Amino acid sequence: MQGSHPINIEALLSHVPLFNGLAPQEIAKVARGTREIHASKGDILFHKGDPCSGFHLVVYGQIKLGFTSPQGSEKVVEIIGQGASFGEAIMFMDKPYVVFAQALTDSLLLHISKSVIFDELERDPTLCRKMIAGMAMRLHQLMTDVESYSLHSGKQRIVGYLIREVPTTEHGKNLTVTLPTNKGIIASRLNLTQEHFSRILHELTELGLIVVEGRKIHIPDIDRLRAHDR
Template sequence: MRDYQPVQIVSLLSRIPLFEGLSADELARLAKSTREMRVSKGETLFRRGDPSTGFHVLVYGQMKLALSSVQGTEKVVEIIQPGQSFGEAIMFMEKPYFVFAQALSDSLVLHISKTAIYEELENDHAFVRKMLAGMAMRLHQLMIDVEAYSLHSGTQRVIGYLMHELVEPQQKDDNVVLELSANKGVIASRLNLTQEHFSRILHDLSALGLIVVDGKRICIPSVPKLRAHQLA
Protein backbone atom coordinates (compact mmCIF):
# COMPACT_ATOMS: atom_id res chain seq x y z
CA MET A 1 0.00 0.00 0.00
CA ARG A 2 1.47 3.32 -1.09
CA ASP A 3 1.52 6.15 1.45
CA TYR A 4 0.40 9.61 0.40
CA GLN A 5 2.50 12.63 1.28
CA PRO A 6 1.09 14.82 4.12
CA VAL A 7 -0.01 17.57 1.73
CA GLN A 8 -2.04 15.05 -0.29
CA ILE A 9 -3.66 13.63 2.85
CA VAL A 10 -4.64 17.17 3.89
CA SER A 11 -6.32 17.58 0.51
CA LEU A 12 -8.21 14.29 0.94
CA LEU A 13 -9.29 15.17 4.49
CA SER A 14 -10.56 18.58 3.39
CA ARG A 15 -13.06 16.92 1.02
CA ILE A 16 -14.69 14.84 3.78
CA PRO A 17 -17.89 16.41 5.24
CA LEU A 18 -16.85 15.51 8.80
CA PHE A 19 -13.80 17.76 8.53
CA GLU A 20 -15.45 20.75 6.88
CA GLY A 21 -14.69 23.92 8.83
CA LEU A 22 -11.36 22.73 10.20
CA SER A 23 -8.51 25.17 9.67
CA ALA A 24 -5.45 24.37 7.58
CA ASP A 25 -3.42 23.92 10.77
CA GLU A 26 -5.99 21.50 12.23
CA LEU A 27 -6.08 19.47 9.02
CA ALA A 28 -2.28 19.39 8.97
CA ARG A 29 -2.20 18.02 12.53
CA LEU A 30 -4.71 15.30 11.64
CA ALA A 31 -2.78 14.45 8.48
CA LYS A 32 0.30 13.62 10.54
CA SER A 33 -1.69 10.86 12.27
CA THR A 34 -3.55 9.68 9.18
CA ARG A 35 -2.49 6.89 6.88
CA GLU A 36 -3.85 6.06 3.48
CA MET A 37 -4.88 2.46 2.79
CA ARG A 38 -5.76 1.02 -0.60
CA VAL A 39 -8.05 -1.99 -0.24
CA SER A 40 -8.70 -4.20 -3.25
CA LYS A 41 -12.13 -5.62 -3.99
CA GLY A 42 -12.77 -8.60 -1.71
CA GLU A 43 -9.95 -7.68 0.66
CA THR A 44 -10.68 -7.41 4.39
CA LEU A 45 -9.81 -4.10 6.06
CA PHE A 46 -10.28 -5.42 9.61
CA ARG A 47 -11.74 -8.52 11.23
CA ARG A 48 -13.99 -9.05 14.22
CA GLY A 49 -11.82 -9.04 17.35
CA ASP A 50 -9.13 -6.79 15.89
CA PRO A 51 -8.16 -3.87 18.17
CA SER A 52 -9.40 -0.40 17.23
CA THR A 53 -6.68 2.25 17.09
CA GLY A 54 -8.76 4.95 15.43
CA PHE A 55 -11.53 5.25 12.88
CA HIS A 56 -11.80 5.17 9.10
CA VAL A 57 -13.09 7.42 6.32
CA LEU A 58 -13.88 6.10 2.86
CA VAL A 59 -12.53 8.36 0.11
CA TYR A 60 -13.69 6.28 -2.85
CA GLY A 61 -14.99 2.76 -3.44
CA GLN A 62 -17.44 0.86 -1.28
CA MET A 63 -17.12 -1.14 1.94
CA LYS A 64 -19.45 -3.44 3.82
CA LEU A 65 -19.59 -3.91 7.57
CA ALA A 66 -20.88 -7.39 8.38
CA LEU A 67 -21.23 -10.15 10.95
CA SER A 68 -20.46 -13.79 10.23
CA SER A 69 -21.69 -16.85 12.12
CA VAL A 70 -19.68 -20.01 12.73
CA GLN A 71 -21.88 -21.66 10.08
CA GLY A 72 -20.71 -19.07 7.56
CA THR A 73 -23.95 -17.11 7.38
CA GLU A 74 -23.31 -13.43 6.77
CA LYS A 75 -25.36 -10.42 7.89
CA VAL A 76 -24.50 -7.08 6.30
CA VAL A 77 -24.89 -4.35 8.91
CA GLU A 78 -24.03 -1.34 6.77
CA ILE A 79 -22.83 -0.43 3.29
CA ILE A 80 -20.30 2.40 3.50
CA GLN A 81 -20.24 4.93 0.67
CA PRO A 82 -17.58 7.56 -0.20
CA GLY A 83 -17.38 10.39 2.32
CA GLN A 84 -18.71 8.26 5.17
CA SER A 85 -16.75 7.52 8.33
CA PHE A 86 -17.00 4.31 10.33
CA GLY A 87 -15.64 2.86 13.54
CA GLU A 88 -15.99 5.97 15.72
CA ALA A 89 -18.13 4.39 18.43
CA ILE A 90 -15.80 1.41 18.87
CA MET A 91 -12.85 3.79 19.03
CA PHE A 92 -14.44 5.76 21.88
CA MET A 93 -15.48 2.58 23.69
CA GLU A 94 -11.94 1.22 23.34
CA LYS A 95 -13.33 -2.19 22.42
CA PRO A 96 -12.26 -4.56 19.63
CA TYR A 97 -14.29 -4.58 16.43
CA PHE A 98 -17.43 -6.73 16.59
CA VAL A 99 -17.93 -6.64 12.80
CA PHE A 100 -15.59 -7.12 9.88
CA ALA A 101 -15.05 -4.65 7.03
CA GLN A 102 -14.57 -5.87 3.47
CA ALA A 103 -14.18 -3.92 0.23
CA LEU A 104 -17.01 -4.34 -2.28
CA SER A 105 -14.89 -2.52 -4.86
CA ASP A 106 -11.35 -1.18 -5.03
CA SER A 107 -11.30 1.43 -2.28
CA LEU A 108 -9.21 4.16 -0.73
CA VAL A 109 -9.58 4.43 3.04
CA LEU A 110 -8.05 6.88 5.49
CA HIS A 111 -7.24 5.65 8.99
CA ILE A 112 -7.09 8.44 11.56
CA SER A 113 -5.54 7.65 14.92
CA LYS A 114 -7.63 8.08 18.05
CA THR A 115 -4.82 10.05 19.71
CA ALA A 116 -5.10 12.77 17.07
CA ILE A 117 -8.90 12.77 17.29
CA TYR A 118 -8.85 13.09 21.08
CA GLU A 119 -6.53 16.09 20.81
CA GLU A 120 -8.79 17.85 18.32
CA LEU A 121 -11.90 17.11 20.37
CA GLU A 122 -10.34 18.90 23.33
CA ASN A 123 -9.78 22.04 21.26
CA ASP A 124 -12.72 22.22 18.85
CA HIS A 125 -16.28 22.06 20.18
CA ALA A 126 -17.74 22.25 16.67
CA PHE A 127 -15.80 19.10 15.76
CA VAL A 128 -17.20 17.41 18.87
CA ARG A 129 -20.74 18.22 17.73
CA LYS A 130 -20.05 16.85 14.25
CA MET A 131 -18.77 13.54 15.60
CA LEU A 132 -21.72 13.26 17.99
CA ALA A 133 -24.13 14.06 15.15
CA GLY A 134 -22.55 11.36 12.98
CA MET A 135 -22.88 8.70 15.66
CA ALA A 136 -26.44 9.84 16.48
CA MET A 137 -27.41 9.47 12.81
CA ARG A 138 -25.97 5.95 12.76
CA LEU A 139 -27.93 5.06 15.91
CA HIS A 140 -31.08 6.54 14.38
CA GLN A 141 -30.57 4.40 11.26
CA LEU A 142 -30.14 1.34 13.48
CA MET A 143 -33.50 2.06 15.12
CA ILE A 144 -35.09 2.43 11.67
CA ASP A 145 -33.60 -0.93 10.69
CA VAL A 146 -34.95 -2.63 13.84
CA GLU A 147 -38.40 -1.19 13.13
CA ALA A 148 -38.27 -2.38 9.51
CA TYR A 149 -37.14 -5.90 10.43
CA SER A 150 -39.82 -6.17 13.14
CA LEU A 151 -42.84 -4.45 11.59
CA HIS A 152 -42.39 -4.24 7.80
CA SER A 153 -42.82 -6.97 5.22
CA GLY A 154 -40.04 -7.93 2.86
CA THR A 155 -41.77 -6.06 0.03
CA GLN A 156 -42.04 -2.91 2.16
CA ARG A 157 -38.34 -3.14 3.00
CA VAL A 158 -37.32 -3.51 -0.65
CA ILE A 159 -39.49 -0.58 -1.76
CA GLY A 160 -38.14 1.47 1.14
CA TYR A 161 -34.61 0.71 -0.02
CA LEU A 162 -35.43 1.75 -3.59
CA MET A 163 -36.98 4.99 -2.33
CA HIS A 164 -33.84 5.68 -0.31
CA GLU A 165 -31.63 5.06 -3.35
CA LEU A 166 -33.41 7.65 -5.49
CA VAL A 167 -31.18 10.60 -6.26
CA GLU A 168 -32.45 13.74 -4.54
CA PRO A 169 -33.96 15.98 -5.54
CA GLN A 170 -36.01 14.10 -8.12
CA GLN A 171 -36.90 16.23 -11.11
CA LYS A 172 -39.77 13.95 -12.10
CA ASP A 173 -41.79 11.06 -10.70
CA ASP A 174 -42.14 9.07 -13.95
CA ASN A 175 -39.61 6.70 -15.54
CA VAL A 176 -36.98 7.26 -12.86
CA VAL A 177 -33.90 5.07 -13.31
CA LEU A 178 -31.54 4.07 -10.50
CA GLU A 179 -28.66 1.64 -10.24
CA LEU A 180 -28.32 -0.71 -7.27
CA SER A 181 -25.34 0.40 -5.21
CA ALA A 182 -24.18 -3.16 -4.49
CA ASN A 183 -24.85 -6.70 -5.70
CA LYS A 184 -28.20 -8.25 -4.87
CA GLY A 185 -26.77 -10.63 -2.26
CA VAL A 186 -25.26 -7.77 -0.25
CA ILE A 187 -28.43 -5.67 -0.47
CA ALA A 188 -30.59 -8.65 0.51
CA SER A 189 -28.45 -9.26 3.60
CA ARG A 190 -28.63 -5.56 4.46
CA LEU A 191 -32.44 -5.81 4.36
CA ASN A 192 -32.43 -9.03 6.41
CA LEU A 193 -33.66 -11.09 3.45
CA THR A 194 -32.26 -14.07 1.60
CA GLN A 195 -31.04 -13.35 -1.92
CA GLU A 196 -33.80 -15.63 -3.28
CA HIS A 197 -36.48 -13.71 -1.38
CA PHE A 198 -35.07 -10.38 -2.56
CA SER A 199 -35.05 -11.54 -6.21
CA ARG A 200 -38.60 -12.88 -5.86
CA ILE A 201 -39.83 -9.52 -4.54
CA LEU A 202 -38.19 -7.71 -7.47
CA HIS A 203 -39.88 -10.20 -9.83
CA ASP A 204 -43.28 -9.65 -8.18
CA LEU A 205 -42.94 -5.85 -8.35
CA SER A 206 -41.93 -6.20 -12.01
CA ALA A 207 -44.95 -8.39 -12.74
CA LEU A 208 -47.17 -5.68 -11.25
CA GLY A 209 -45.61 -3.13 -13.59
CA LEU A 210 -44.20 -1.13 -10.68
CA ILE A 211 -40.55 -1.56 -11.69
CA VAL A 212 -38.52 -2.78 -14.67
CA VAL A 213 -35.35 -4.71 -13.80
CA ASP A 214 -32.34 -4.72 -16.11
CA GLY A 215 -29.42 -6.22 -14.18
CA LYS A 216 -28.48 -3.66 -11.53
CA ARG A 217 -30.56 -0.94 -13.22
CA ILE A 218 -34.08 -0.42 -11.92
CA CYS A 219 -36.60 1.72 -13.81
CA ILE A 220 -39.57 2.99 -11.81
CA PRO A 221 -42.37 3.98 -14.21
CA SER A 222 -44.23 5.83 -11.44
CA VAL A 223 -42.67 6.68 -8.09
CA PRO A 224 -46.07 7.62 -6.51
CA LYS A 225 -47.55 4.23 -7.49
CA LEU A 226 -44.57 2.35 -6.06
CA ARG A 227 -44.73 4.40 -2.85
CA ALA A 228 -48.50 3.76 -2.60
CA HIS A 229 -47.88 0.01 -2.92
CA GLN A 230 -45.43 0.21 -0.01
CA LEU A 231 -48.12 1.82 2.16
CA ALA A 232 -50.92 -0.51 1.06
Protein backbone atom coordinates in the same frame (compact mmCIF):
# COMPACT_ATOMS: atom_id res chain seq x y z
CA MET B 1 -3.81 -2.76 -4.07
CA GLN B 2 -1.04 -0.22 -3.78
CA GLY B 3 -1.33 3.31 -5.12
CA SER B 4 1.41 4.27 -7.57
CA HIS B 5 1.68 7.77 -6.13
CA PRO B 6 1.21 9.02 -2.57
CA ILE B 7 -1.91 11.08 -2.05
CA ASN B 8 -2.14 14.54 -0.50
CA ILE B 9 -3.81 13.66 2.79
CA GLU B 10 -4.07 17.28 3.94
CA ALA B 11 -5.91 18.25 0.76
CA LEU B 12 -8.35 15.36 1.15
CA LEU B 13 -9.03 16.12 4.82
CA SER B 14 -9.66 19.80 4.05
CA HIS B 15 -12.64 18.75 1.87
CA VAL B 16 -14.18 16.44 4.49
CA PRO B 17 -17.28 18.11 6.03
CA LEU B 18 -16.31 16.78 9.48
CA PHE B 19 -13.16 18.91 9.40
CA ASN B 20 -14.70 22.07 7.95
CA GLY B 21 -13.62 25.01 10.05
CA LEU B 22 -10.26 23.60 11.09
CA ALA B 23 -7.33 25.90 10.45
CA PRO B 24 -4.63 24.67 8.04
CA GLN B 25 -2.27 23.95 10.92
CA GLU B 26 -4.94 21.81 12.61
CA ILE B 27 -5.59 19.94 9.35
CA ALA B 28 -1.85 19.31 9.16
CA LYS B 29 -1.90 17.93 12.70
CA VAL B 30 -4.75 15.54 11.87
CA ALA B 31 -2.95 14.53 8.67
CA ARG B 32 0.11 13.48 10.66
CA GLY B 33 -2.08 10.96 12.47
CA THR B 34 -3.72 9.72 9.26
CA ARG B 35 -2.60 6.95 6.93
CA GLU B 36 -3.93 5.93 3.54
CA ILE B 37 -5.21 2.42 2.90
CA HIS B 38 -5.48 1.05 -0.63
CA ALA B 39 -7.82 -1.96 -0.57
CA SER B 40 -8.51 -4.28 -3.49
CA LYS B 41 -11.95 -5.81 -3.96
CA GLY B 42 -12.36 -8.57 -1.37
CA ASP B 43 -9.66 -7.32 1.00
CA ILE B 44 -10.49 -7.52 4.72
CA LEU B 45 -9.76 -4.27 6.55
CA PHE B 46 -10.37 -5.74 9.99
CA HIS B 47 -12.04 -8.73 11.63
CA LYS B 48 -14.51 -8.86 14.48
CA GLY B 49 -12.50 -8.74 17.69
CA ASP B 50 -9.58 -6.75 16.27
CA PRO B 51 -8.54 -3.72 18.34
CA CYS B 52 -9.76 -0.32 17.14
CA SER B 53 -7.14 2.42 16.98
CA GLY B 54 -9.15 5.04 15.07
CA PHE B 55 -11.86 5.43 12.46
CA HIS B 56 -11.99 5.09 8.67
CA LEU B 57 -13.09 7.51 5.98
CA VAL B 58 -13.90 6.25 2.47
CA VAL B 59 -12.30 8.44 -0.22
CA TYR B 60 -13.68 6.23 -2.98
CA GLY B 61 -15.03 2.70 -3.25
CA GLN B 62 -17.42 0.65 -1.11
CA ILE B 63 -16.93 -1.13 2.19
CA LYS B 64 -19.17 -3.82 3.65
CA LEU B 65 -19.64 -4.14 7.42
CA GLY B 66 -21.07 -7.43 8.64
CA PHE B 67 -21.12 -10.50 10.86
CA THR B 68 -20.35 -14.12 10.07
CA SER B 69 -22.07 -16.96 11.93
CA PRO B 70 -20.17 -20.07 13.12
CA GLN B 71 -21.89 -21.89 10.23
CA GLY B 72 -20.41 -19.42 7.74
CA SER B 73 -23.55 -17.46 6.83
CA GLU B 74 -23.15 -13.72 6.56
CA LYS B 75 -25.26 -10.75 7.65
CA VAL B 76 -24.49 -7.39 6.07
CA VAL B 77 -25.01 -4.57 8.56
CA GLU B 78 -24.07 -1.59 6.43
CA ILE B 79 -22.62 -0.61 3.07
CA ILE B 80 -20.30 2.39 3.37
CA GLY B 81 -19.76 4.52 0.28
CA GLN B 82 -17.67 7.46 -0.84
CA GLY B 83 -17.39 10.28 1.67
CA ALA B 84 -18.78 8.26 4.59
CA SER B 85 -16.94 7.16 7.71
CA PHE B 86 -17.21 4.25 10.11
CA GLY B 87 -15.77 3.07 13.42
CA GLU B 88 -16.21 6.27 15.44
CA ALA B 89 -18.45 4.76 18.14
CA ILE B 90 -16.15 1.79 18.79
CA MET B 91 -13.19 4.18 18.89
CA PHE B 92 -14.84 6.21 21.66
CA MET B 93 -15.87 3.08 23.57
CA ASP B 94 -12.29 1.75 23.47
CA LYS B 95 -13.64 -1.67 22.50
CA PRO B 96 -12.62 -4.16 19.80
CA TYR B 97 -14.54 -4.19 16.53
CA VAL B 98 -17.91 -5.96 16.68
CA VAL B 99 -18.12 -6.43 12.89
CA PHE B 100 -15.75 -7.19 10.04
CA ALA B 101 -15.05 -4.75 7.20
CA GLN B 102 -14.42 -5.88 3.62
CA ALA B 103 -13.89 -3.94 0.40
CA LEU B 104 -16.68 -4.54 -2.13
CA THR B 105 -14.72 -2.66 -4.80
CA ASP B 106 -11.19 -1.34 -5.15
CA SER B 107 -11.17 1.38 -2.52
CA LEU B 108 -9.09 4.14 -1.01
CA LEU B 109 -9.59 4.93 2.67
CA LEU B 110 -8.05 7.16 5.28
CA HIS B 111 -7.48 5.77 8.77
CA ILE B 112 -7.48 8.61 11.30
CA SER B 113 -5.88 7.67 14.61
CA LYS B 114 -7.71 7.87 17.89
CA SER B 115 -4.94 9.87 19.56
CA VAL B 116 -4.98 12.71 17.04
CA ILE B 117 -8.79 12.91 17.09
CA PHE B 118 -8.93 12.95 20.90
CA ASP B 119 -6.36 15.75 20.99
CA GLU B 120 -8.39 17.78 18.49
CA LEU B 121 -11.68 17.16 20.31
CA GLU B 122 -10.24 18.68 23.49
CA ARG B 123 -9.44 21.83 21.53
CA ASP B 124 -12.46 22.10 19.24
CA PRO B 125 -16.01 21.62 20.62
CA THR B 126 -17.46 22.10 17.11
CA LEU B 127 -15.70 18.96 15.90
CA CYS B 128 -17.04 17.14 18.95
CA ARG B 129 -20.61 18.17 18.09
CA LYS B 130 -20.17 17.07 14.46
CA MET B 131 -18.94 13.64 15.50
CA ILE B 132 -21.80 13.23 17.98
CA ALA B 133 -24.29 14.25 15.28
CA GLY B 134 -22.82 11.69 12.88
CA MET B 135 -23.07 8.90 15.44
CA ALA B 136 -26.62 9.97 16.33
CA MET B 137 -27.62 9.72 12.66
CA ARG B 138 -26.10 6.22 12.51
CA LEU B 139 -28.03 5.20 15.64
CA HIS B 140 -31.25 6.59 14.17
CA GLN B 141 -30.69 4.54 11.01
CA LEU B 142 -30.08 1.45 13.13
CA MET B 143 -33.38 1.97 14.95
CA THR B 144 -35.12 2.43 11.61
CA ASP B 145 -33.61 -0.85 10.43
CA VAL B 146 -34.78 -2.69 13.55
CA GLU B 147 -38.30 -1.32 13.05
CA SER B 148 -38.24 -2.42 9.41
CA TYR B 149 -37.01 -5.95 10.19
CA SER B 150 -39.54 -6.34 13.00
CA LEU B 151 -42.69 -4.78 11.56
CA HIS B 152 -42.40 -4.60 7.77
CA SER B 153 -42.87 -7.34 5.21
CA GLY B 154 -40.11 -8.23 2.77
CA LYS B 155 -41.94 -6.36 0.02
CA GLN B 156 -42.26 -3.24 2.17
CA ARG B 157 -38.54 -3.38 2.98
CA ILE B 158 -37.55 -3.59 -0.68
CA VAL B 159 -39.98 -0.88 -1.78
CA GLY B 160 -38.78 1.39 1.02
CA TYR B 161 -35.17 0.76 0.04
CA LEU B 162 -35.81 1.57 -3.62
CA ILE B 163 -37.61 4.78 -2.72
CA ARG B 164 -34.74 5.89 -0.46
CA GLU B 165 -32.22 5.14 -3.22
CA VAL B 166 -33.90 7.37 -5.81
CA PRO B 167 -31.37 10.13 -6.62
CA THR B 168 -32.41 13.51 -5.22
CA THR B 169 -31.87 14.97 -8.69
CA GLU B 170 -34.65 12.81 -10.17
CA HIS B 171 -38.30 13.82 -9.98
CA GLY B 172 -41.62 12.80 -11.47
CA LYS B 173 -42.13 9.59 -13.41
CA ASN B 174 -39.71 7.19 -15.11
CA LEU B 175 -37.08 7.25 -12.36
CA THR B 176 -34.04 4.98 -12.23
CA VAL B 177 -32.23 3.53 -9.22
CA THR B 178 -28.80 1.98 -9.68
CA LEU B 179 -28.13 -0.65 -7.03
CA PRO B 180 -24.78 0.12 -5.35
CA THR B 181 -23.72 -3.53 -5.20
CA ASN B 182 -24.95 -7.01 -6.06
CA LYS B 183 -28.43 -8.19 -5.09
CA GLY B 184 -27.16 -10.77 -2.59
CA ILE B 185 -25.45 -8.13 -0.47
CA ILE B 186 -28.46 -5.81 -0.60
CA ALA B 187 -30.74 -8.72 0.35
CA SER B 188 -28.58 -9.42 3.40
CA ARG B 189 -28.62 -5.72 4.29
CA LEU B 190 -32.45 -5.89 4.27
CA ASN B 191 -32.43 -9.13 6.31
CA LEU B 192 -33.74 -11.20 3.39
CA THR B 193 -32.41 -14.23 1.56
CA GLN B 194 -31.27 -13.62 -1.99
CA GLU B 195 -34.03 -15.93 -3.24
CA HIS B 196 -36.71 -13.97 -1.37
CA PHE B 197 -35.26 -10.69 -2.63
CA SER B 198 -35.32 -11.89 -6.25
CA ARG B 199 -38.85 -13.26 -5.89
CA ILE B 200 -40.15 -9.91 -4.64
CA LEU B 201 -38.42 -8.05 -7.47
CA HIS B 202 -40.15 -10.44 -9.88
CA GLU B 203 -43.53 -9.78 -8.19
CA LEU B 204 -43.02 -6.01 -8.44
CA THR B 205 -42.08 -6.44 -12.09
CA GLU B 206 -45.22 -8.49 -12.78
CA LEU B 207 -47.28 -5.69 -11.21
CA GLY B 208 -45.67 -3.17 -13.56
CA LEU B 209 -44.15 -1.25 -10.64
CA ILE B 210 -40.52 -1.69 -11.68
CA VAL B 211 -38.41 -2.83 -14.62
CA VAL B 212 -35.17 -4.64 -13.73
CA GLU B 213 -32.18 -4.22 -16.02
CA GLY B 214 -29.14 -5.66 -14.27
CA ARG B 215 -28.36 -3.33 -11.39
CA LYS B 216 -30.63 -0.63 -12.80
CA ILE B 217 -34.18 -0.58 -11.44
CA HIS B 218 -36.53 1.59 -13.51
CA ILE B 219 -39.58 2.98 -11.69
CA PRO B 220 -42.32 4.10 -14.12
CA ASP B 221 -44.48 5.67 -11.39
CA ILE B 222 -43.02 6.19 -7.93
CA ASP B 223 -46.42 7.04 -6.42
CA ARG B 224 -47.76 3.61 -7.42
CA LEU B 225 -44.64 1.99 -5.96
CA ARG B 226 -44.91 4.04 -2.77
CA ALA B 227 -48.44 2.68 -2.25
CA HIS B 228 -46.84 -0.73 -1.61
CA ASP B 229 -44.68 0.69 1.19
CA ARG B 230 -47.68 0.94 3.49
